[in-house]
Amino acid sequence: xxxxxxxxxxxxxxxxxxxxxxxxxxxxxxxxxxxxxxxxxxxxxxxxxxxxxxxxxxxxxxxxxxxxxxxxxxxxxxxxxxxxxxxxxxxxxxxxxxxxxxxxxxxxxxxxxxxxxxxxxxxxxxxxxxxxxxxxxxxxxxxxxxxxxxxxxxxxxxxxxxxxxxxxxxxxxxxxxxxxxxxxxxxxxxxxxxxxxxxxxxxxxxxxxxxxxxxxxxxxxxxxxxxxxxxxxxxxxxxxxxxxxxxxxxxxxxxxxxxxxxxxxxxxxxxxxxxxxxxxxxxxxxxxxxxxxxxxxxxxxxxxxxxxxxxxxxxxxxxxxxxxxxxxxxxxxxxxxxxxxxxxxxxxxxxxxxx
Amino acid sequence: xxxxxxxxxxxxxxxxxxxxxxxxxxxxxxxxxxxxxxxxxxxxxxxxxxxxxxxxxxxxxxxxxxxxxxxxxxxxxxxxxxxxxxxxxxxxxxxxxxxxxxxxxxxxxxxxxxxxxxxxxxxxxxxxxxxxxxxxxxxxxxxxxxxxxxxxxxxxxxxxxxxxxxxxxxxxxxxxxxxxxxxxxxxxxxxxxxxxxxxxxxxxxxxxxxxxxxxxxxxxxxxxxxxxxxxxxxxxxxxxxxxxxxxxxxxxxxxxxxxxxxxxxxxxxxxxxxxxxxxxxxxxxxxxxxxxxxxxxxxxxxxxxxxxxxxxxxxxxxxxxxxxxxxxxxxxxxxxxxxxxxxxxxxxxxxxxxxxxxxxxxxx
Numbered sequence: 001x002x003x004x005x006x007x008x009x010x011x012x013x014x015x016x017x018x019x020x021x022x023x024x025x026x027x028x029x030x031x032x033x034x035x036x037x038x039x040x041x042x043x044x045x046x047x048x049x050x051x052x053x054x055x056x057x058x059x060x061x062x063x064x065x066x067x068x069x070x071x072x073x074x075x076x077x078x079x080x081x082x083x084x085x086x087x088x089x090x091x092x093x094x095x096x097x098x099x100x101x102x103x104x105x106x107x108x109x110x111x112x113x114x115x116x117x118x119x120x121x122x123x124x125x126x127x128x129x130x131x132x133x134x135x136x137x138x139x140x141x142x143x144x145x146x147x148x149x150x151x152x153x154x155x156x157x158x159x160x161x162x163x164x165x166x167x168x169x170x171x172x173x174x175x176x177x178x179x180x181x182x183x184x185x186x187x188x189x190x191x192x193x194x195x196x197x198x199x200x201x202x203x204x205x206x207x208x209x210x211x212x213x214x215x216x217x218x219x220x221x222x223x224x225x226x227x228x229x230x231x232x233x234x235x236x237x238x239x240x241x242x243x244x245x246x247x248x249x250x251x252x253x254x255x256x257x258x259x260x261x262x263x264x265x266x267x268x269x270x271x272x273x274x275x276x277x278x279x280x281x282x283x284x285x286x287x288x289x290x291x292x293x294x295x296x297x298x299x300x301x302x303x304x305x306x307x308x309x310x311x312x313x314x315x316x317x318x319x320x321x322x323x324x325x326x327x328x329x330x331x332x333x334x335x336x337x338x339x340x341x342x343x344x345x346x347x348x349x350x351x352x353x354x355x
Numbered sequence: 356x357x358x359x360x361x362x363x364x365x366x367x368x369x370x371x372x373x374x375x376x377x378x379x380x381x382x383x384x385x386x387x388x389x390x391x392x393x394x395x396x397x398x399x400x401x402x403x404x405x406x407x408x409x410x411x412x413x414x415x416x417x418x419x420x421x422x423x424x425x426x427x428x429x430x431x432x433x434x435x436x437x438x439x440x441x442x443x444x445x446x447x448x449x450x451x452x453x454x455x456x457x458x459x460x461x462x463x464x465x466x467x468x469x470x471x472x473x474x475x476x477x478x479x480x481x482x483x484x485x486x487x488x489x490x491x492x493x494x495x496x497x498x499x500x501x502x503x504x505x506x507x508x509x510x511x512x513x514x515x516x517x518x519x520x521x522x523x524x525x526x527x528x529x530x531x532x533x534x535x536x537x538x539x540x541x542x543x544x545x546x547x548x549x550x551x552x553x554x555x556x557x558x559x560x561x562x563x564x565x566x567x568x569x570x571x572x573x574x575x576x577x578x579x580x581x582x583x584x585x586x587x588x589x590x591x592x593x594x595x596x597x598x599x600x601x602x603x604x605x606x607x608x609x610x611x612x613x614x615x616x617x618x619x620x621x622x623x624x625x626x627x628x629x630x631x632x633x634x635x636x637x638x639x640x641x642x643x644x645x646x647x648x649x650x651x652x653x654x655x656x657x658x659x660x661x662x663x664x665x666x667x668x669x670x671x672x673x674x675x676x677x678x679x680x681x682x683x684x685x686x687x688x689x690x691x692x693x694x695x696x697x698x699x700x701x702x703x704x705x706x707x708x709x710x711x712x713x714x715x716x717x718x719x
Contacts, residue, residue, distance in 0.1 A: 030663050030703070031400065034393050035359045265701045266656035267663070296626030296657045303393050332622075339625045341390040 003027045010036045010278055013043060018224050021279050025220055030267060037274035037305030044284060045307045050337040051285070051347040052309040054102040054330060055135070057316045058093055060085050060123065064110025066140065068185035069255035070174070070216060070248055072321040077113050084112065087126050094130045097314060100330070104349050106169055106311070107136030111144040111187070117156065120145065121163040128164035135349050138171035139197035143189035153193075154200050161204060167349050168201050170209035170244060176229045177222040184217065184255065195233055202239035207350050210240050210283070214272055215247035215264030216255060223272070227279050234282045241351055242285035242308060245276050246292045249322035266297045270304045277305025285351060290333075291319050294326045299336045308351075309333050309344075356397060363394035368638075372401050377641055380587050386635045387583045392627050392664075399634035399665030406644060407667040411704035412713065413695045416465040416671035419454050420678060421446045421484060425471025427503075429548035431537070431579050433615035433682035435471045445473065448480065448487045455491045463492070465671070465711045468499035469534055469678075478512040478522075485527035496529040496711040502560035502571070503535030503552045516563045524569070530711055531564055533572030533607055539592050540585040547580065547618070554589075558596050565602025570712060573603050573643075577632050578611035578624035586632070590639045597642045604713060605645035605668060608632040610652045614683025623683075629653045630664045637665030645713065651676050654686050659698040668709075669695055 001009070006020045007028075016024070024033070063082035064074035075082030085093075097105060105127070120137070127134055137145075137160065146156045157165075174181065176191040189197070198208050210230045214223055234240050247264030250256035264272075269289075277286045288306035290298030291313060298309065312330050328336075330346075337344040346354040360369045368382050378386075386395050422445035425435030436443040446454070455466065466488055481500070488497055500508065500523070509519040520528075537543065539554025552560075564571050573593050577586060597603050610624040610632075637646045647668040648661035658669050672692050679686075690698075692708070696719050699706040706719040 031356055031393065031397050035356055035397075038393060039359075262697065265698055266659050267702045270660065294654065294656065296629065296654060297660070299626045300392070300630070300657075300660065303391070335622065336625055340392075340627050 007032065007036060011039065013281075015281055016279055018228060021224050021227070021275065022220065024278065025271075025275055030271060033271055033274035033278070034304050037277040038303050040277050040281070041286070041305050041307050048342045049345045050302055050307060050309055050340075050342040051345045051351060051353075052330075052333050052337075053104060053311045053347055053349065054097075054100065054314075055104045055106055055311045056093060056097040056102060056314045057106045057108065057318075058085070058090065059317050060090070060107060060109040061112050062110050062317075063112050065113050066111045066185060066187045068174075068188060069258065070184055070213070070253050071318070072252040073318040074110050082110070084115075087123075090123070090127060091130070093315065094127060094132055098130065098132060100314065101346070102132070102312075102314065103354065104133035104135050104166075107134055108138055108141065108169060108171060111140065114148075117145050117149045117151070117159060121159060124160060124164035133166045133349055134164055135167045135169050136165055138169050139194040140172035140189045142168075142197045143193050153197055154204070157197075157201055157204055157206070161206065165206070167206050168198070168208040170198075170211040170240075170242075173211050173226070174213045175218045175222050176226040177218065180218045180222055191229065195229055198240075199233055199237060202233075202237035207239050207241050209242045209244055212243070212245040212276070213248055214245060215268070216250075216261055227276060231280055231282060234280070238282070240283050241349065242287050243276055243280050243283045244287040244289065244310070245272055246289035247272075249292055249319055249324050251323045253322060266293065269293060269297065270301065273301055273306060274304045290326060290328055291316055292324060295328055295332065295336055299340050302337070302340045302342060308347075309337060360394050360397060363389065363391050365389070365394055365398065368398060372398050372638065375405070375641075378638055380591060383587045383590065383635060383639050384583060386638060387586070387631065392630055392634075395634045395638075396630060396664035399637040400663055402637050402641070403646070403665050403667055409703075409705050410667065410707045411662050411699045411702065412645070412668040412707050412709045413692070413699070414465055414671040414709055414711065415461070415463050415692060416467055417455070417458055417463050418676045419446075419451060419466060419468045420676075421451055421468060421470040422473050422476070423471050423677070423681075424473050426474050427472050427548060427550045429537070429551060430617035431547050431576060431611055432678075433612070434678040438474060445476070448483045451484050452487045452491050455488050455495075459492065463495060464716065465496045465498055466492070467532060468497065469501055469504065469532055472503065472507050478508055481508055482522060482526040485523060489527040497527050498530045498532050498711050499528055501532055501535035502557045502564075505531065505560050505564070506552045506556055516560055517567065520564055520567055520569065524567075528569075530569055530604075531561070531571035533574040533605070536574045536589070537576045538581045538585050539589045540581065543581050543585060554592065558592060561602070562596060562600055565600035570602055570604045572605045572607060572647075574607045574609050575632070575636070576609045576611055578628060579613075579618055579621055586635075587639070590636060594640055594642060597640070601642070603643055605647045606636050606640050606643045607647040607649050607670075608636055609649065612652070612679055612682035612684050616682055624653075626653075626657050629657055630661060633661045634665040650690065651679050651684060651686050655690060655694070655698060659702050662699065662702045662704050669699065671695075
C-alpha cells in the first residue's frame with residue numbers, strides 16, 4: 001500500500017497490518033505520525049481529559065538473579081549489598097503515599113534467589129491492611145515464583161490474588177522477542193511466558209498494563225513483533241488497560257558499557273509513541289513517560305498519542321539508577337496538562353476517575 | 356495533512372503561508388491562541404523548509420561572560436550582581452585570554468561574549484578584551500556585546516554609537532548577539548527592567564549596527580509577565596526593522612528561567628509554550644533567515660523537536676554558559692558536536708556546521 005492509503009486506513013478507523021506499520025515507520029514524517037496518533041487518541045477519548053494516578057514505586061528488593069544487561073538497579077546475591085525492605089519500611093512508604101492522596105503502589109522487585117511464595121503472600125496481606133490498591137509483580141517475578149515453588153503460573157497467581165494482589169504491571173516485557181531476550185536478559189522469562197502470565201491473569205479477572213523498552217539492540221521488525229503480540233492478546237482478553245513505551249536509558253548499565261548504545265532521542269521517542277498509538281487500536285490508553293523524557297517532551301506526548309500522564313511516582317528507583325532523575329509533583333503534572341489544553345483527572349489503576 | 360490544518364480552522368493562514376504572504380498581527384494572535392500545537396508547528400515547518408530546506412545549522416562556539424556586575428539588575432535575571440556582592444566577578448583581559456587559550460586545541464569558530472552593565476570598567480577594557488581574544492585566536496569571529504552594552508559603551512566613551520561600533524570593530528568585533536531585547540513593551544520594561552535601555556533604543560542601536568554593515572541577532576524573553584499582544588508587538592517591531600535594514604540573521608526566542616530571579620513566583624515555561632514561541636516567530640518573522648532553538652534554554656530534547664516546528668538552528672556546542680544556568684537551567688553546559696550532529700540527523704535533517712554569518716563550513 002502507498003503511504004497515502006495507509007494514512008487513509010488509519011483515518012477510517014481500520015486496523016493496520018504489520019507491513020503497513022513498517023511502511024509508516026519508515027516513510028511517515030513526524031507531523032504525519034503526530035496528526036494520525038492524535039486523531040486515533042481523540043477518536044478513542046473524545047473528551048479533552050488527560051488522566052494520571054497518584055502512586056509510588058516500591059521496590060521490595062534490589063537483589064536479583066536475572067542480571068539483565070540493560071539494568072543499573074539490581075544487586076546480584078554475591079554482591080551482599082542488596083536489601084529486602086522490612087514491613088516497617090513498607091508501612092511507612094505506604095502511609096506517605098496515602099497522605100498525599102495516593103491510591104496505589106507499584107510493587108516490584110528483583111528476582112530474589114530464595115524467598116518462598118509465602119513471603120510474598122505475607123507481604124501482600126500486610127500491605128492490604130492499609131487498604132491501598134496493589135499493582136504488583138510483573139510477569140518475570142510471577143514466572144520466578146512459579147519456578148521456585150514448583151506451582152503453575154495459574155496457581156501462583158491465584159494464591160497472590162487471594163493474598164491481596166489487585167493488578168499486574170506490564171514491566172519486564174522489554175521487547176517480546178526471544179533473540180533480544182536471550183541476548184539481554186537470558187535469565188528472565190521468555191516472550192511466551194510473559195504473554196502466558198498476562199493471559200492467565202486476565203482470565204483470573206486481573207487488569208494489567210503492557211510496556212515496551214525500546215532503543216537498544218532490537219530491530220524495527222522486533223518492535224513490530226512486540227506490538228503485534230500485545231494487540232493479539234488484547235483481542236483475546238481485552239484486559240490491558242494501557243500501553244507504556246519508553247526508551248532504554250543507557251547510562252550506568254552493563255549493556256552500554258559493553259557496546260556503544262546512544263540514548264534514544266526525543267524525536268524517536270515521540271515517533272514510537274505515535275506508532276504505538278496508531279497500531280494498538282484495541283488498547284484504550286497510552287501513557288507518556290515523563291520519567292525518562294522530562295516534563296517538556298512528556299507534555300508534547302499529549303499530541304503524539306498519549307492520553308495519560310502515568311503516575312506521580314513519588315518514589316522511583318530503577319530509571320533513577322541510570323542517572324535520569326526527573327521529579328514532578330501532582331501540581332506540576334496538573335499544570336502541564338492544563339497548559340497543553342487538556343483537563344487533568346486523577347484516576348485509579350482501571351482508569352476510574354477519582355472524585 | 357492539509358485537511359488537519361483546515362479542520363483546525365487555519366485554512367486562510369495555510370494559504371498565505373503557501374503563497375509566501377505576510378501574516379497579520381491578528382493571524383499571529385490566532386496562532387498563539389490556537390490549542391493544537393501540531394497544526395501551528397506544521398505551518399511553521401512549511402516556512403522553515405521554504406527558507407532553509409532540510410538543513411539544520413550548528414556552530415562550534417565558546418561562551419565567555421566577562422563580568423556579572425551590573426547596574427541594571429533586571430528582575431528576570433539571576434546573573435547580574437551588584438558590585439561587592441559575594442557572587443560578583445569580573446575577568447581581567449588576561450583571564451579572558453586564558454579562557455580562549457584553554458580551548459585552542461578545539462576548532463572553535465566563534466566566541467560569544469556578553470556581560471553586565473558594569474559601573475566602572477573603562478571603554479579601553481572592552482577594546483583590550485577584543486584585541487586580547489584576537490591575539491590568542493586571530494581567526495575567530497567575535498560576536499559580542501548586546502545592543503544594551505553597546506549603548507552603555509557609547510556613553511562610557513562619550514561618543515556616538517557609530518563611532519563606538521567603529522572602534523570595537525577595529526579592535527576585533529565581528530557581529531552583535533541578540534540579547535537585551537527582552538520584550539520591547541514599555542509596560543514590561545517598567546515592571547521588570549526599568550533601568551535598561553528602552554526597546555526603541557535597542558532597535559536604534561541594531562539599526563545603526565546594520566547600517567555599518569554589522570550583522571546582529573534578535574531575541575525575545577518570554578514566559579514571565581508578558582501578554583500575547585506584547586509578544587506580537589515585539590515581533591512586529593523586529594519585522595519592521597528588518598524590512599528597513601535586512602541586518603538581522605537569526606531570531607532566538609529565550610525561555611524565562613525563574614530560579615534565583617526576582618520573579619520566582621512564575622513557573623518555568625512548558626514544552627508547548629516553548630514550541631509555540633518558536634513556531635509563531637517563524638511564521639511572523641518572514642524576513643528573518645533563521646530561527647534558533649537554543650538548547651541551553653529549552654533542553655536538547657525539545658530543541659531537536661523544534662527542528663520540525665520552525666527552527667533551523669540549534670546554536671552551538673557552547674561552553675561555560677553562566678547566565679541561564681544561574682537561573683536554574685538544568686541543561687548541560689556543553690554538547691559535543693557529535694551529539695549535535697546525531698540529534699539533527701535523527702530529526703531527519705541535514706547537519707550543517709556554519710560560521711557566525713551562516714557560511715557553510717561542513718555538512719554531515
